[in-house]
Amino acid sequence: MNHNEEHHEIIDSLERLAERHRAEADDGFESRILDAATQPLPAHRHQRKTRSTAWIPFATAAAVGVFAYMWFPRSAIPVPGQEDDQVVAAATPDESSAADLWLVSIETMEELIAGSDDFGDSLEWIELQIDATESEFDSELDWYQIGESL
Amino acid sequence: MLVVSRQIPERGQPGDGDSEGIDALVAQAAANDESAWVELIGLYSRRVYALSRSRLHDPHVAEEITQSVFVTVFQQLTSGRYQAENRFEAWLFRIAMNRVRDHIRRTSRLPTHNSEKANLETPSASGWLQNGDETDRLRGAIDSLPDSDQEILALRHQAGMEFKAIAAMLDEPVGTLLARHHRALGKLRKLLDPASATESAS
Structure with missing residues (x-):
């Protein structure tokens, strides 16, 4: 205690406080501690060692989920987000139109592009024909000739 | 009754570090010798109580903590899980200090009305x-x-x-x-x- 010579009064006070605390408990204190320490543990503490069945509902739910995923019939129409589909463009519906345009795969996109080219060509061809024959429909005679030819 | 020669400090008083005597006593207690338990509890229970009492200010809580410490000590010793040879005192008071810390942590998380009650008591x-x-x-x-x-x-x-x-x-x-x-x-x-x-x- 050499390092604390200057604090001997405080140390004495602390020791007195400790004495007071140790003496505070009554005479039956040790008996109560002994009884508490040596009494057998409650039975339920041992019963907790038996195997728990709490996992069964969770395992059942997981199994049902797996089977549902494996066996649930899938839609033939490609739906965004499904396996093997690649979303290349999407249009969100506006207020005036209920039509949604979902381009859900590369193949679909190519078909639409090819179709639109053919349609455009047809329109151009019809316009050219009309321009070329416009002068031929000037008289009623021409109309009759066309009618006869049909 | 088995008699072990050792220097045992006065009841509830700190000893002089006679670890051999304490180890012999602990070994007897581990063998479920009731007289050894009486002696061990006589030696240490009031010191554990004083430690808890000084930190928690509540004699009832201090006694509860002392009981729980010795329940743990009894279970560990009699089940053979005690591995702290020559350091029984350090082991015992570590358990006690951990219980005190746990209690302080728990009570600090209690709602306001309990804190107010604690303030009235302390x-x-x-x-x-x-x-x-x-x-x-x-x-x-x-x-x-x-x-x-x-x-x-x-x-x-x-x-x-x-x-x-x-x-x-x-x-x-x-x-x-x-x-x-x-x-x-x-x-x-x-x-x-x-x-x-x-x-x-x-």
Whole structure:
């Protein structure tokens, strides 16, 4: 205690406080501690060692989920987000139109592009024909000739 | 009854570090010898109680904690799981200190009405310093210290542990603990008697 010579009064006070605390408990204190320490543990503490069945509902739910995923019939129409589909463009519906345009795969996109080219060509061809024959429909005679030819 | 020759300190008083005598007693207790348990509880229960009492200020809680500490000690010793040969005291008071810390943590998370109740039971440190008797003033001053200072004072003086045992318990060098203890005493002295502390410093 050499390092604390200057604090001997405080140390004495602390020791007195400790004495007071140790003496505070009554005479039956040790008996109560002994009884508490040596009494057998409650039975339920041992019963907790038996195997728990709490996992069964969770395992059942997981199994049902797996089977549902494996066996649930899938839609033939490609739906965004499904396996093997690649979303290349999407249009969100506006207020005036209920039509949604979902381009859900590369193949679909190519078909639409090819179709639109053919349609455009047809329109151009019809316009050219009309321009070329416009002068031929000037008289009623021409109309009759066309009618006869049909 | 098996008689073991050893030096046992007076009931509830700190011993002189006779670890061989204590180890023999612990070995007997582990063999479920009731007289050894009576002796072990006689030696340590009031020291554990004083440690808890000084940190928690509630005699009932202190006794509950003491009981729970010895329940754990009994279970560990009699089941053969006790592995702290030659360090029984450090092991015992580590269990006690952990229980005290757990209790402090739990009560600090309680809703307001319980905190208010605790405040009614334990007046503030400043109130004690101004109005209480010597013991109250000392308790108030200790409560004003940081937790680490309170712990070292409680382990050294309330539990009556040797610094070597405290070092084993906290896993810190003895020199560090001596310095911390010295600083804690200085702070305590300053809180209780600022005038004398100033004179001493000058």
